[in-house]
Amino acid sequence: MHAQPRPETSSAVLIRGGRVIDPASGADHAADVLIRNGRVEAIGPDLDAPGAEVLDATGCLVTPGLIDPHVHLREPGFTHKEDIASGTGAAVAGGFTTVCCMPNTRPTIDVPEVVCWITDRAAATGCCRVFCVSAGTLGRKGVELADIDGCVAAGSVGISDDGDAIADPDIMQRVLERCAEHDRVFMQHCQDPAMTAGSVMHEGRVSRRLGLTGWPREAEETIVARDIDLARQTGARYHIQHISSAGTVELIRQARSEGLAVSGEASPHHLLLTDEAIERLGSAAKMNPPLREWPDVLALREGVADGTVTVLATDHAPHATDEKRNPMASAPFGIIGLETALALYAEALVHNGLIGWDRLIALMTIEPARLCNLDQQGLGSLTVGGPGDVTVIDPEREWVISPDDLKGKSVNTPFLGRAVRGRAVATVVGGRVAFRLEREAAVV
Numbered sequence: 001m002h003a004q005p006r007p008e009t010s011s012a013v014l015i016r017g018g019r020v021i022d023p024a025s026g027a028d029h030a031a032d033v034l035i036r037n038g039r040v041e042a043i044g045p046d047l048d049a050p051g052a053e054v055l056d057a058t059g060c061l062v063t064p065g066l067i068d069p070h071v072h073l074r075e076p077g078f079t080h081k082e083d084i085a086s087g088t089g090a091a092v093a094g095g096f097t098t099v100c101c102m103p104n105t106r107p108t109i110d111v112p113e114v115v116c117w118i119t120d121r122a123a124a125t126g127c128c129r130v131f132c133v134s135a136g137t138l139g140r141k142g143v144e145l146a147d148i149d150g151c152v153a154a155g156s157v158g159i160s161d162d163g164d165a166i167a168d169p170d171i172m173q174r175v176l177e178r179c180a181e182h183d184r185v186f187m188q189h190c191q192d193p194a195m196t197a198g199s200v201m202h203e204g205r206v207s208r209r210l211g212l213t214g215w216p217r218e219a220e221e222t223i224v225a226r227d228i229d230l231a232r233q234t235g236a237r238y239h240i241q242h243i244s245s246a247g248t249v250e251l252i253r254q255a256r257s258e259g260l261a262v263s264g265e266a267s268p269h270h271l272l273l274t275d276e277a278i279e280r281l282g283s284a285a286k287m288n289p290p291l292r293e294w295p296d297v298l299a300l301r302e303g304v305a306d307g308t309v310t311v312l313a314t315d316h317a318p319h320a321t322d323e324k325r326n327p328m329a330s331a332p333f334g335i336i337g338l339e340t341a342l343a344l345y346a347e348a349l350v351h352n353g354l355i356g357w358d359r360l361i362a363l364m365t366i367e368p369a370r371l372c373n374l375d376q377q378g379l380g381s382l383t384v385g386g387p388g389d390v391t392v393i394d395p396e397r398e399w400v401i402s403p404d405d406l407k408g409k410s411v412n413t414p415f416l417g418r419a420v421r422g423r424a425v426a427t428v429v430g431g432r433v434a435f436r437l438e439r440e441a442a443v444v
Ligand SMILES: [Zn+2]
Pocket: 162, 163, 164, 189, 241, 242, 288, 289
């Protein structure tokens, strides 16, 4: 099968003394986990395995490997920003064992040859599993359908023109029909281009004060509303990427109450920041869709808490420092997220009591696995016989986000200097310890 990391078949890994949480099965108990030959061999008390590499998980959560269904690895085409090796290095440092990469590479992931190229490249250079999300239209131009059939056959796990919405409803309908036929989710970047020409940030008090071109909530909500109708007509699974507005959360709530296969994802920045961050941080807080206002942040958190929003995704979007230094109007959109996401989600959702760690783990494992059909390969859960993908999380580890913590090529994040709590201390991918926080770094 595609996207397998190089397995370490000669050794075993024993994770001792942690609290094992597997939301897929409902398991939540103290146990050791033994991984051998790339798979979970045993879960239980007082396991022993002479010669195994031992990870001490005392005081830690032991969870299925985290899955991020929305990252930009920038390879091929933009390797000055990131590449598969550096992006997956950032992933395992953040506790992720699987990432799904978006198709806005050069060339675009719109033909099976590119899916295969990335899959092979990830097998050769990657630190974790990499799956492709391929484009709905050729070149993501929204005009002609991409080779969806071929890309799915080559291993594509979802379809998206991320970076752009498919604006033409007829094209969108045809893409959704292909998705339905292949049981692949369509992930929409909801941005009406007619409402966002030259837009830099959320349209509101702050944009007016700064004299910057605004981006209204309606630019997102109109695409969501249109697409929910198309999802109803086609029966396709439809997923809204990086939700930014309260109105979108409500549209998803209504669609789900109708029984439609509509889902959405929240990103760390939209759960924590508002457009006022632009005033303090400039282009470091420039992202697409833009940061909005406090009621939007609260609605998004409420959506996660009540089960409307079922997936968390970073939208890890690396850019070189000199690109982000450009004036606000011309600096690129996007921030990185893989290394910092877990702690930021915990701050936005767990430390304040909105949800428990067990639900947070579900939102980062079995839920994105089901979205992208990865559960069919056993990913997203932690069971005997399943893949040896495990994340060890210290929920109380306090740290301050610094450039030293960032393992990718880019450091574009508005969260530098933020004191946070909760961190992946070890990441096991296919039975291989792909990341382990060094002891010195563990001392607060
Ligand atoms: Zn996007």
